[in-house]
Amino acid sequence: MRRPDARPLYVQVEAILNERIVSGSWRSGQVLPAEPELAAELGVSAGTLRRALAGLERRHLIQRRQGRGTYVAQQTSEQALGQFFRVRNLAGQPVEPETLVTALVTGPATEEEAARLRLAPGEEVHRIDRSRIFEGEPRIAERITLPAALFPGFSLPLAPEQLGMEIYVYYRNRHGIIVVRSDEKLSAIAAAEPDSAVLGCAIGTPLLLIERVTFDAAGRAVEMRVSRLDTRAHRYAVEIV
Amino acid sequence: MRRPDARPLYVQVEAILNERIVSGSWRSGQVLPAEPELAAELGVSAGTLRRALAGLERRHLIQRRQGRGTYVAQQTSEQALGQFFRVRNLAGQPVEPETLVTALVTGPATEEEAARLRLAPGEEVHRIDRSRIFEGEPRIAERITLPAALFPGFSLPLAPEQLGMEIYVYYRNRHGIIVVRSDEKLSAIAAAEPDSAVLGCAIGTPLLLIERVTFDAAGRAVEMRVSRLDTRAHRYAVEIV
DNA sequence: TTCGCATGGTCTTGTATAAGACACAAGACG
DNA sequence: CGTCTTGTGTCTTATACAAGACCATGCGAA
Known part of the structure; x- marks a missing residue:
């Protein structure tokens, strides 16, 4: 048998x-x-x-x-930060980021976005541009791309109790998307004009470029994120086992 | 009881x-x-x-x-690379590095080396300067620091069957040091003169700086390594779970 | 006779079950 | 405010069978 x-x-x-x-x-x-x-x-x-x-x-x-x-598991901001937020200060301590959203638009996916998110060409995506602020200083400029099909009617949390909430918690509570895993590719680039404006650094300052694709519990690619980290006062920490 | x-x-x-x-x-x-x-x-x-x-x-x-x-477990170069070498080409495939050693000296630890390796001030360390070459191009310039107490009489492998061997395999076979875990801190810097010479890039080119401390099966800090990766054609890959 | 190879025996780890002692948390009760 | 009871996950043991790997035996063909 x-x-x-x-x-x-x-x-x-x-x-x-x-x-x-x-x-x-x-x-x-x-x-x-x-x-x-x-x-x-x-x-x-x-x-x-x-x-x-x-x-x-x-x-x-x-x-x-x-x-x-x-x-x-109840995804809390603390849990999401501890799991997915690898930035540390120079003493090696975790930092607590604030977030400033500068844009939210919807449009067809670029070729790269479609490839990374496994979308058909031209499918609609939401794009969020925001900066993350540590101890008063903006240190990350990033763009988040979400498949519109998975996040219908996506809008940003505005209620006061949601403002400080990590976005992965919001994915879960508002859209039922349970984030479990990310793949990241890191490289170094020179700050271009828009980055230097956001981060308050000179053009050409070396930035850590983080290209992340995130998957949910069902195995779907649910988010693509490109972050530029100013590493003058912070580090990205990894443990290899 | x-x-x-x-x-x-x-x-x-x-x-x-x-x-x-x-x-x-x-x-x-x-x-x-x-x-x-x-x-x-x-x-x-x-x-x-x-x-x-x-x-x-x-x-x-x-x-x-x-x-x-x-x-x-028999630590092979393949195993060591798969576990500890996170560099990928732009297609996401692993690369096979060659190695060129440019210096091996012994001397007292700097303050930073002593702190990271948990050594007493002024203890002796070995330092290895080398570059790693992918597809014929030098892409990493790095310095490895080893506590002399753990690696007595350290010398570089010269026998032909050891030349292509990953250095962690050599730690194990020659000194009985079994590497199991690394902590890394990543940041972005601009290439200085020595780096640009080794890597064949312009001064100021953004490089990915990797500061690694490695621990062995007994829990000792056994290696400190500072690597500068030219990310024009390669990425550093991380999976977050 | 000798070579090739199928087959079964026996070793290994992997999977699945069951049962009981134990440790921790929370609420009920005195 | 302590103590007891109940319900929970954790640890440890024991047993049985499944599946992969290896090897010796021995049969059959050349």
Whole structure:
């Protein structure tokens, strides 16, 4: 007797639970059924379920706490910053950015945007231009590109409780997009005129160029972002294991 | 009855096995005893042992293959490059670097070197200056600093079979230093005169500056490295999860 | 006889199950 | 305000079978 699905059972279970979170049938912050109960419902042993849950926890989709239970991860600004924001000051400490949006427009994707976001040529995208400010000084100039199909009617958060919110939290709360992974390519460029104006640096100042593509829990490319970081007072930190 | 060591058993077992590899009582490439045998020797269950082995495998200290056995990881140039060398060409493909060493000197550590390598002020270090060449063009200029205490009598590999070898492989084979982790800080700088000479670029060309500190399986800081990458034709790739 | 190779035995790790002791958190109760 | 109870995840053990790798045996063809 052959299994129809050759993947290990714990992988299949992880996919099932992932789907429940992506589809929203388990909502953010909600507590999951206890291990024995969930295992019984899925028809697998507790050990198999635990292995699947461990995979979800590694991708920050759930959060487990002994004695309390297992929760669908609530993406907070702190969590999003800790996971995706790699900028440190010269002492190696994390910095807390403020954000200033300068433009939000919608239009057809460029060739590069379409390629990176796996869109058909000419599909509509939203573009956000903004700067990020550390300790009063603008240090990053960036453009975010979103497929309009995934973010229908995208507009910027204006309610006071949303103003300081990381944009990934907003993706999730407003559009149900759960960000889990980014690919980045780094290089060094010289500041051009628009960057120098935003960042208050001389033209030609070396900037760290970060080209990011971000994927959600369903595996879709959901965001493209090009950031220019002024590294006179900050560093981009990476750990290699 | 309280356990004297409050850490979970599988963590203790992982530490024991880690120590056996670090101390060299299990040599590189050697096959470990089979699971049931090793579990019996350590006095733990097979499941606990497996969990410890999974931790070692995650850190690339061992390599397991179903049907064959568990081996102490043999650091090859391919493995070291795949793990620690993040440079890609513009198509996103890995590049194969050649290396040209221009200097090897020994002297007292600078203040910065001592701080990063956790050395006492004035301790001796070896310094290697070299360039890395992709497709015939020098693209990285870098200086490697090693604590002399950890690398006694350090000299460069000259035997033909060692010439193309990644230096981390050489650390391991010649000095028993097993590299497992690096912290990096990235920034952008303008090429100064020496860099421009090595890299064949104009003075002022933006370069990606990579400041790396590397740690071995015993948790010691074993290497500091400052690299300048010419990103006109290459990128530094990161995945964030 | 000798070569080639299929086959089965036996070793390994990988997957899945079950059960119990333990540790932590929260609320109920005195 | 402490203590107890209940419910939760965590750790550890044990067992069984599946699947990959290797090797010796031995059969059949040249």
